[in-house]
Amino acid sequence: MKSDSRFNRRQLLQYTGAGGLALVAGCTGESGGGNGDGSEDGDGSGSDSGTDNDVGGSDIPRGGQPIVGLSNVPRGFNPLVISDAAAFAIIDRFYPQATARDPENPANIVGYVFEEFSFDSETLEGTATVREGFSWSDGESFSAEDVAWSFNYLMENEGHRYQQNVANFESFEATGEYELEFTLSSETAAIFTPDTGMFAVPILPRQTWEGVDDYEQFDPFEENGELIGAGGWEWSDADEGNWYEINARPENLPDSLHEGPYVDQLRYRVYGDLTSLINGLTNGEVDVTYESITPNRAFQLQDADSADVFSSPSRGYNYVAHNLRRVPLNDKPFRQSLGYIFPFNYLESTLRRGLTQTGSYAAAGAYEAWWPESHDTPIEHGPYRTEDGQLDVEQAREFLRNADGEHEYTFGPVESSQVEDAGGDQEIRVNGELLTEAHTDNDGNGGQGPLGVVVSPPSTAPVEAQAVGRFVENLNKVGIPAETRATAENSQSSLIRVQEDFDMWMEGWVYMPQPHFYLSFWLVSSRADVESNSDSVMLNPMGYTNADEKIAAVHNTYDPEEQKQAAAEALAQIYEDQPALITEYPNRLHGVSNAFEGWVQLPGGISQTAWSYINIRQSSD
Secondary structure, eight states: OOGGGSBOHHHHHHHHHHTSOOOOTTOOOOOOOOOSOSSSSOSOOOOOOOOOOOOOOTTOOOOOOOEEEESSOOOOSOTTTOOOHHHHHHHHHHSOOSEEEETTEEEEEEESSEEEEEEETTTTEEEEEEOTTOBOTTSOBOOHHHHHHHHHHHHHSOSSTTHHHHTTEEEEEEOSSSEEEEEESSOOSOSSOTTTSTTOSOOOOHHHHTTOSOGGGOOHHHHHSSOOOSSSEEEEEEETTTEEEEEEOGGGSOTTTOSOOOSSEEEEEEOSSHHHHHHHHHTTSOSEESSOOOHHHHHHHHTOTTEEEEEEOOBSEEEEEEOTTSTTTTSHHHHHHHHHHSOHHIIIIIISTTOEEEOOSSSOGGGGGGSOSSTTSSSOOOOOSOTTSSOOHHHHHHHHHTOOSSSOEEEEOOOSHHHHHTTOSOEEEETTEEHHHHOOOTTOOOOOOSEEEEEOOTTTOHHHHHHHHHHHHHHHHHTOOEEEEEOOHHHHIIIIIISOOOSEEEEEESBOOTTTTTHHHHSSGGGOOTTSOOOSOOSOTTOOOTTHHHHHHHHHOOSHHHHHHHHHHHHHHHHHHOSEEEEEEEOEEEEEESSEEOOOOBTTBSTTSHHHHHHOEEOOO
16 A cells, blocks of 8 residues: 555644545545446446555565454354454455455456356346355365355345345356356346445355354354354464454465465454554554544554554444334434434534544435435435534424424423533423423333433443533433433443334444445334334334335346436435434544555455455565
8 A cells, every 4th residue: 555545644634624524545435326236337437546555466575463453352253143343354354255346446346256247137147257266264175166055045044134135136056166147036236246235245164054054043163163264364263352363375365366465364452442452553562453443543643653544435324323112202303303403513523523524314425426416306305404513402492393293392491400400491391291201111101201322431432422422412402301321332232223222322334335325234124123022133223114115126226327316215215204313424544553564445444355454464664
């Protein structure tokens, strides 16, 4: 990676002063629509400009052990059931995918496990050729049969993380040692597109997964004491909860793909919190932060001679989820009013120092081409926020007084301590009752007190915690009793996604890219336990059900222009309904040491692309 693709302190200050979205020099976003098949028309009509990524080479010296810093302990190694970044930092080195973004032009798709691939949109039939030269880390050969078995396993099982990706396959079979054929049951938006397409799934080792009937209770690491994979790496050793080590296997990665890995090993070291991780990087104990760091931490690293920072445009977003089962959050106008109250300006200008973009739609700003053209089309949908992103108490109250929804809102004397302590001069009534009495739980029982906003503690999510703190303060100033409920991250999954025991919840998605933004991953009724009576993990804890048909159209439309129109309609409907308030599209900031170079930068960052780990090498400086 060339040095001008990193942020120096002057650039950080310039971007902060401008208050805009920071894009690294030489790194393009993912523009253009495209059919997403990566074969005939490519993935889009974006710019031809590439990146400064310097990928591969035959004269690069080998050696070294980069340390990848994790702020959390991996919570298992089953990719079908977990949503744990620390775990996928390791899993992704073992379970490769069929295609990838072109490191020299991220708007394009290139083969990874696949060498060639094609699809006929009229017959719904396609073919692919597996790249020769892969092998499993246990010495077993790797062929089209392995790929076909893995896809059929995912197709036969339900409820897993990749169900939506593979749901549209009608058949998938190996026709030769390296040849594959498949047929779809209907038109779909993304086929070979990385991250969102039908082939954006891990290729599981048959020798590990064959015979696993209950995948939800299975962990391949616990079963074998190691992970087996075909990504150019093999398991070495681990001190669980502290560190994990894998060895490079360049001889088992096809040279037609890449001549790396150039390092000898990767070690993943767990620090437990972001502060310790940053200190480790500053002290020379860490070579890259796997998770994105905060702007304040990025500025801190600029003063360290041994470290640097990469900044990349976001492919995801942060949001405040609303529990639609509960009064008053079951009322659309009340949810819409929260956009007038959330501290957008404080989050963007003060907390992120300009290294973010204010949120609106459930698709990152990098994909603005898919957004509705205005808030008047294709349906009227807001905007639900003040012009400057700062609190206007009277505007928020007036919106609620004039609301035409499930409930009637009035304001009267202050009676709750939360509103009084914030300096509020009036307090809201819902259908004539104090909100603290009207507020219900999932079963409709009133008297639940002030609204609670669940967020991770400041030690693990400092920016989000401060943003929620100001949001709660603003709510109370308006006269809506509210309080912060700091909850450890490892407790949130059960509390939110199983029990649905929350009012509002601050969370985020890192990768929700075009063409369909994984809308069906969390914003459809099939992902919700509307009655809140199941013990299953649900990715739609809000209980939102009003955009199923529009979201299905996004996922099932292959023509690029029709696809964009479908996306605009779905995004407008979701914005209008406000099951979640999209707060921001934060830049991905990764700290690196100067001991290694060759990091490959794509939209979304440097740490979560397979290219980085097979391309890094000891620094020549």
